[in-house]
Amino acid sequence: MVEEERSEQDSVKITRRRFTLGIMLAAAAGAFGSLLSLFKVLTPEAKAGYVATVAPGDLLVYAKGAQQGTVLQASAFKVGDSVLAYPKGKAKNPANLVRLVRLEESEFASPTHKGLTSQGFVAYSAICTHLGCIVGWKETLSHPASSYLECPCHDSIFNPAQGAKVMGGPAPVPLAQIGVKVSKNGELVFTSGFTGPIGPQA
Ligand code: FES
Incomplete structure (x- = not known):
């Protein structure tokens, strides 16, 4: 009986840990996405899709x-x-x-x-x-x-x-x-x- 209760408690702990880990991963993914968006805003060439490759010395x-x-x-x-x-x-x-x-x-x-x-x-x-x-x-x-x-x-x-x-x-x-x-x-x-x-x- 005691072992069954422990087993249930362990199972609840594992589920909570997985849930917390899931939230952390989702938050990290969101933060990464925000960083990418910010990068796009700060680099208008990339945002518009026009990235020049001309260099000094080109004829x-x-x-x-x-x-x-x-x-x-x-x-x-x-x-x-x-x-x-x-x-x-x-x-x-x-x-x-x-x-x-x-x-x-x-x-x-x-x-x-x-x-x-x-x-x-x-x-x-x-x-x-x-x-x-x-x-x-x-x-x-x-x-x-x-x-x-x-x-x-x-x-x-x-x-x-x-x-x-x-x-x-x-x-x-x-x-x-x-x-x-x-x-x-x-x-x-x-x-x-x-x-x-x-x-x-x-
Ligand atoms: S004025 Fe609209 S594309 Fe140039």
Whole structure:
């Protein structure tokens, strides 16, 4: 009789231990999940699914057209020109797509990172910060400084002379800038990573 009672008490203790252990594991899993969520919030690129792999020293190449894959030469661009470009050998990652623009150096104003420009060349992520369409280029032939970056999806407008500041439309933040320079032999080269997150930033 005493042994039966002990056996029952042991069984109750084991059940309680298992129950407590279950709660602790569930709490640990919840905490881990919260940490992951926090990490995603703190890394917007990962949240949006756009993780660029461009690196300083990568050459810029044409992203499309007859010259696709060819390295960009500074001499091919006049003030007011713009082109879509990828880092050489990294075209499979859409997060690497940039829009290169050539302006008069004197046109650059805050918040453009002037140290990331070269001979009037400036580059921004080509992925719209609204919903991720590829931004186009509206050139004003009579006054290149009035040209602007425009998203074809919902008409967001970005000012390339002012750090791709949003001038209109639903885009919540500017396009991230990325450093470029003209090398000694006249090729366009990346000099940095992006200054901010890539893709939709709702
Ligand atoms: S995706 Fe560019 S404005 Fe909507």
